Amino acid sequence: MTHNDAPGSKIPMVVIKRLPVYQRYLSELQKKEVERISSGELAAKIGITASQLRHDLSCFGNFGQQGYGYKVDDLLFEVNKILGLDHNIYMVLIGAGNLGRAVLSYPNFLSRGFIFKAAFDQKQPPVNLNIEGILVQPVRELESYLKEQLIDIGVITTPAANAQEIADILVAGGVRGIWNFAPISLKTPENVVVEHVHISESLLVLSYQLCHKGFGRLPVSY
Amino acid sequence: MTHNDAPGSKIPMVVIKRLPVYQRYLSELQKKEVERISSGELAAKIGITASQLRHDLSCFGNFGQQGYGYKVDDLLFEVNKILGLDHNIYMVLIGAGNLGRAVLSYPNFLSRGFIFKAAFDQKQPPVNLNIEGILVQPVRELESYLKEQLIDIGVITTPAANAQEIADILVAGGVRGIWNFAPISLKTPENVVVEHVHISESLLVLSYQLCHKGFGRLPVSY
Numbered sequence: 001m002t003h004n005d006a007p008g009s010k011i012p013m014v015v016i017k018r019l020p021v022y023q024r025y026l027s028e029l030q031k032k033e034v035e036r037i038s039s040g041e042l043a044a045k046i047g048i049t050a051s052q053l054r055h056d057l058s059c060f061g062n063f064g065q066q067g068y069g070y071k072v073d074d075l076l077f078e079v080n081k082i083l084g085l086d087h088n089i090y091m092v093l094i095g096a097g098n099l100g101r102a103v104l105s106y107p108n109f110l111s112r113g114f115i116f117k118a119a120f121d122q123k124q125p126p127v128n129l130n131i132e133g134i135l136v137q138p139v140r141e142l143e144s145y146l147k148e149q150l151i152d153i154g155v156i157t158t159p160a161a162n163a164q165e166i167a168d169i170l171v172a173g174g175v176r177g178i179w180n181f182a183p184i185s186l187k188t189p190e191n192v193v194v195e196h197v198h199i200s201e202s203l204l205v206l207s208y209q210l211c212h213k214g215f216g217r218l219p220v221s222y
Numbered sequence: 223m224t225h226n227d228a229p230g231s232k233i234p235m236v237v238i239k240r241l242p243v244y245q246r247y248l249s250e251l252q253k254k255e256v257e258r259i260s261s262g263e264l265a266a267k268i269g270i271t272a273s274q275l276r277h278d279l280s281c282f283g284n285f286g287q288q289g290y291g292y293k294v295d296d297l298l299f300e301v302n303k304i305l306g307l308d309h310n311i312y313m314v315l316i317g318a319g320n321l322g323r324a325v326l327s328y329p330n331f332l333s334r335g336f337i338f339k340a341a342f343d344q345k346q347p348p349v350n351l352n353i354e355g356i357l358v359q360p361v362r363e364l365e366s367y368l369k370e371q372l373i374d375i376g377v378i379t380t381p382a383a384n385a386q387e388i389a390d391i392l393v394a395g396g397v398r399g400i401w402n403f404a405p406i407s408l409k410t411p412e413n414v415v416v417e418h419v420h421i422s423e424s425l426l427v428l429s430y431q432l433c434h435k436g437f438g439r440l441p442v443s444y
Contacts, residue, residue, distance in 0.1 A: 013269065014236060020426035047235070083426050084433030102321035106421060107382075107405055114425065152432060153425075160329075177432045179425055183329055193435060195428035197421065199328060203336065203375075203401055204242035204305050206417035210374060210399045211306030213415060 015056045019083055021046050022056075026076040038069035088113045090151050091179075094166045095158035096121040096129075096136045099181055103157055104131045117149060122162065139166070146173025153177040160184040167194075237278045241305055243268050244278075248298040260291035310335045312373050313401075316388045317380035318343040318351075318358045321403055325379055326353045339371060344384065361388070368395025375399040382406040389416075 025045050029037060043053040057063050057075075060082050064070040080086055093100055096119050104116060116134045125136040137145070146169070154170035156163050156178060163182035170178060171192055178194045180186055186194055247267050251259060265275040279285050279297075282304050286292040302308055315322055318341050326338060338356045347358040359367070368391070376392035378385050378400060385404035392400060393414055400416045402408055408416055 016427055016430055017423070019430060020420070020423040023426060024420065024423075082430065082433075084429040085426070089429055089432075097324070098320045098327060099324035102319070102324050103421070105320060108422065109425075112422075112426075114429075153428065176435070177428050179428055191435070193428060193431040195424045195431075197424050198242070198246065199325070199419065200330065200334075201239070201242040201246075202417045202419050203331075204245060204307070204334075205239055206375065206399050206401055206415055207306040207311055207336075208238055208241060208304065209415040209417075210311075211304075213398075213413070 011059050015059055018046070018048070018056055019079060023076070023079050023083060023085075026072055026079060029072045030076055034072050036069050036071055039064065042070065085112050088115055089153060090115050090117050090149070091153040091155055092117055092142070092145070092149075092151050092175075093119045093134075093155040093157060094121075094139060094142065094170075095156060095162070095182075096125065096131060097157065100155075100157035101131055103155060103181070104134055114153075116155075117151060118145060120145075122158065142166075142169050143173060146170070146175065151175050153179055155179045155181070156186075157181045233281050237281055240268070240270070240278055241301060245298070245301050245305060245307075248294055248301060251294045252298055256294050258291050258293055261286065264292065307334050310337055311375060312337050312339050312371070313375040313377055314339055314364070314367070314371075314373050314392075314397075315341045315356075315377040315379060316343070316361060316364065316392075317378060317384070317404075318347065318353060319379065322377075322379035323353050325377060325403070326356055336375075339373060340367060342367075344380065364388075364391050365395060368392070368397065373397050375401055377401045377403070378408075379403045 022042075025042065038050075039053050040050040043050040046053070061078070063075055063078055091114060093104060093116060096104075100119065100121075104119060109116070116132075119131060119134050119136045120139040120142050121136055122139050124138050129136040151173070152175070154166070154175045154177070156166050158166055160182045163180065163184050164186055167178055167180070167186045167188055171188055176192055178186065178188065178192060180194055180196045181199075185196070188194055244264075247264065260272075261275050262272040265272040268275070276286075283300070285297055285300055313336060315326060315338060318326075322341065322343070326341060331338070338354075341353060341356050341358045342361040342364050343358055344361050346360050351358040373395070374397070376388070376397045376399070378388050380388055382404045385402065385406050386408055389400055389402070389408045389410055393410055398414055400408065400410065400414060402416055402418045403421075407418070410416055
């Protein structure tokens with residue numbers, strides 16, 4: 001893979017996908033009140049090389065100093081800004097079944113500025129049903145809700161059969177980001193960003209590693 | 223990133239993580255009864271270059287023919303074999319709350335050979351409680367269960383506070399793969415493979431894309 005690493009040029013998706021990993025480790029270091037970390041130490045935690053790490057970060061600007069490493073607070077601040085975590089992001093969730101409830105209850109969304117404003121379900125929810133303090137409304141209210149509220153991200157945790165219809169309502173309502181847990185590819189306009197969560201992908205990676213571990217046949221390198 | 227791409231050498235994790243994506247697209251093509259696909263077409267679907275795709279696959283052997291492309295059935299068969307999907311993989315799940323129930327109900331596990339044998343929960347489950355046909359047992363039975371059954375993968379969907387204790391019981395019971403949904407890093411021996419599912423990572427990737435879309439500042443390249 002080749003790319004130009006000057007800030008402002010195209011950033012490879014593989015680099016962007018590592019940003020949340022940096023964010024997680026830096027948050028952990030900050031919690032432990034670690035002040036400074038070398039690129040070698042941080043890279044080792046993440047399972048990449050120090051030069052990969054420096055290269056990744058150089059896509060976004062100049063951080064750290066030769067021979068000094070990174071100030072944890074400063075680098076986390078920058079990574080958060082790059083990820084858009086320096087401001088609140090408003091979300092609605094559609095599909096309040098087991099998966100939807102699990103997502104609503106997932107810890108640490110709020111601390112990163114992700115705020116669930118409302119949840120919707122196909123079934124008529126009991127009056128005033130709250131999950132984690134979020135009111136569950138009937139899905140027929142979604143369209144009018146979106147006319148009144150500015151929502152950044154719609155989270156789809158419905159069965160596959162309902163997901164496209166919900167995506168269409170979200171897009172018509174001005175939502176520009178969809179976090180899709182339904183096992184179906186959504187058709188959306190170009191100006192809408194869809195992140196599809198394929199939960200089973202990491203299970204296949206686990207299966208691969210179990211299958212090839214101990215045989216010395218296809219060891220993994222990071 | 224540099225690596226030696228001769229079969230039998232170390233395979234970069236980034237390549238392994240793309241295998242489930244190949245698997246998914248090839249399965250879709252097979253369902254649509256597509257017989258053959260060029261590396262260019264398949265790569266475009268996945269969002270990488272044709273040379274990356276050929277390079278990825280060359281890590282595992284020689285598939286496809288110059289100017290002819292890949293036979294979908296054959297390549298899927300090979301990818302399934304590489305991923306260890308050519309035989310059944312037996313799993314138990316611990317933590318039958320919303321997330322656990324969502325994972326147990328997740329479609330397409332069975333068709334890929336992943337078989338849930340049992341589920342366990344901290345709370346005393348009602349007698350004969352079944353989720354998707356899987357009996358939920360009290361977690362104190364886990365240790366003795368593992369003495370009697372050969373289990374490949376333990377799926378942890380408990381709160382973070384219980385996850386390490388459960389991991390210890392799984393490891394002591396001979397389980398060599400852990401699929402961890404709890405937001406905590408597990409300590410396990412070297413011969414145990416742990417895949418940690420960080421659900422929020424893709425939300426951060428979505429946030430990044432929303433934040434930089436339309437500004438033309440940090441466009442994504444694949």
